[in-house]
Amino acid sequence: MINAQHLASPLMRGLLDNYDTPDFFCELMNRNASVPPIINCVKERLSALSIEELKTRTASAEAQLYRMGITFTVYTDKEAIDRILPFDAIPRIITAEEWKHIERGVEQRIQAINLFLHDIYHEQHILKDGVVPSELVLTNPNYCQAMIGLSVPGGVYVHINGTDLIRDQQGRFLVLEDNARTPSGVSYVIENRHMMLRLMPDLASGLPIRSVENYGPRLHQVLCEVAPDGVADPQVVLLSPGIYNSAYFEHVFLSREMGIPLVEGKDLFVDNHRVFMRTVMGPRPVHSIYRRLNDDFLDPLVFNPNSLLGVPGLVEAYRQGNVTLANALGTGVADDKAVYAYMPRIIRYYLNEDPILESVETHICAEPEGLAYTLANLNKLVVKPVGESGGYGLLIGPQATRAELDEFSQKLQQNPKNYISQPTIGLSVTPTLCGNSVEARHVDLRPFAVTGRSVWVLPGGLSRVALRKGSLVVNSSQGGGSKDTWVMAS
Template structure:
């Protein structure tokens, strides 16, 4: 791990990179005491507002704060322009792919993707075959995880097309930063992000069944013990829609209703934050108490829209990921703007052999895993851990993919020792309805431990505010 990492603030020569020029000058002129004070104040703000995260595990979970770092991650207008085009392209391709998979399956017929990879995949939902969705959109909200390795190169790590979370942190981090450092915002032209809920509401409305222009929209949460409950409540409040649990909804004669103080009320669009498996005990897991019996039937009748669509998980499957460049070319006839991380698909013999031989250099992930669970970071693991993981892989190779350990860029971060570089990634949130849009910003996650490459909040990762600097022509573009 002695190689050099690309740092967002300092170029290799040691000079400050352009997007950070103003910030760096400010940082140098600021006393450490002042930073400590702001850091503590940020903590206080997050606690009072109750921006907490429930950690799975012992006695039903504990509320914790996600570490918030007061040093922003700054991205220039031109860098953002690339990212924006790249993620929109990707999400458009994903939606075209999903529509095809659940209709003509042209991509399977063309031989580009082996049919069994799709048809026997757990995330594939035969119930969705032939069902045509408004604007042919399946992934209405996507969180595309991007890492940077050098000045020019951004890799897409994952396309989260199920129920990506974290957008509330993008918004609350900005709120906190504006309160803590008003003078910095006067010195920078940071693109605003606070209209995200507005765009989300517009997106959800635009996919209402049968073109209903005044739809009733709800947010379906598993409840207040879910790890992302804060975000669910936050978004419901910001959009002014009801926050419902499965028990608040019922299906009657093919329509979905919620139980209100004034009797049943029709629901047209469900922004669900629970997984497919739990949506409808009649159609999926019969033991699920979170869902709504009969929901899938109503959905299939076209009487309610579910966002993200059922069955979209097939698109962010880690095995499908390896085919993304082909998918983009196949549907859009374009070259991918953002690169895929070179990925070894362990269902292939050669790849498996290579991975087993080089596992200590690789990151190995379970195809269906998420949240940093069920993965091995070779260089950060002991010999014993590597050997154990090899056995797991051998037992079921098709369940794993492997990637070279990426040299994730670092960003200056406020830690106990002062300011030090820590590894970061970036998750912009892409909204697709009538149109595909991205708010200029995203969630920057940061590995708070020195040298660590795992940024997931479930594994102790923190977050930063992400600043997209507006270019000279920003006003006309917006």
């Protein structure tokens, strides 16, 4: 929807003149009832810019990101190419009120996830009470046998979490996915801010934008808090797969922000169930490891015996309580697609509260009502198999032919347990520079939370935009870009 005043003014030939957002909630323009004054202020400042100016500034930002090596690496058969995450200079704004809601919702969700993980690796009340099917959890490929009966410091399994949020047509924030293994992207939250302040100082001037600078110290503090008991001055390290990993920049960024060594598996060794790093002064004990390696690669003695990235004996050292791993092993059960469907019930079960952030409405086909609803509305729904791998056997109802729908209906009835269904969501959009104009592009939000004795949510987040027109895919590997996210203090 176009702001009528803009159209009326012949003098205003600003960025947003031809901006149109049919049918979707726009993060900047159509905020249903009353538009917060801060949004109006940013809108006015943006309108004062010309497309040419925005293009020049954006090009300069991208050159700078490339020079600084704020890149991720894409591997082809032949070579490694460093790519930047395309940066869009129009910020995404979250009001203080919206943020309060997100923050509380994320906190609640992480509390529930940690209680759930503790439970499924101990007494399994939630399974015995039939709230979540045992089979779904115990046969899940991410369920980690090594974690059974193991107590972790403070009961924290997920120390670092990224929650993927989207907004629907009404502007409601919905959880799309939890990332409770090794979520990445937080470095872009902070680097995007630096880039934004450098590029658009005039746009940000005087606004109560909350700082994102404190992530490193907070994370370091948490990694110290959860170190094994009795260690006065814990040695924290970040364990990376190494310089060829596509997210290596982020590993560098975080170890730099925390002032801790970035280690590779070969820098560590285990002796008598204790972990040491190789230094010029000889072996030094390590107490807390922020690992950016997936479970499978952490310890060749326990997981993939062919992996050379990990540290032999690490899991046993962990089981003996001599070292803390963040995140813990086996957290992948909690961010699994199938378990996602049960998340509202998991929250109610452990916290006796309604979920603050809603999930995308999900129908569990293992349940008769869910199956009946799904079969009756197949042409309106996205049906996803709940197995380990995403993407396979997905049905997008509105895009399917009659024959495909019929065929899928058969499959569904044969093995209903294997499916969930969700309505298609019209993701919110945000004004984004596309070629020579500013157009609406779909956007999501990944806030990051750090959990030790308490949950802390970084006031900001990664806003990823799908740069292709109409696309809902925001992933960096598939043509996604990013924006600075401004959380307002008031």
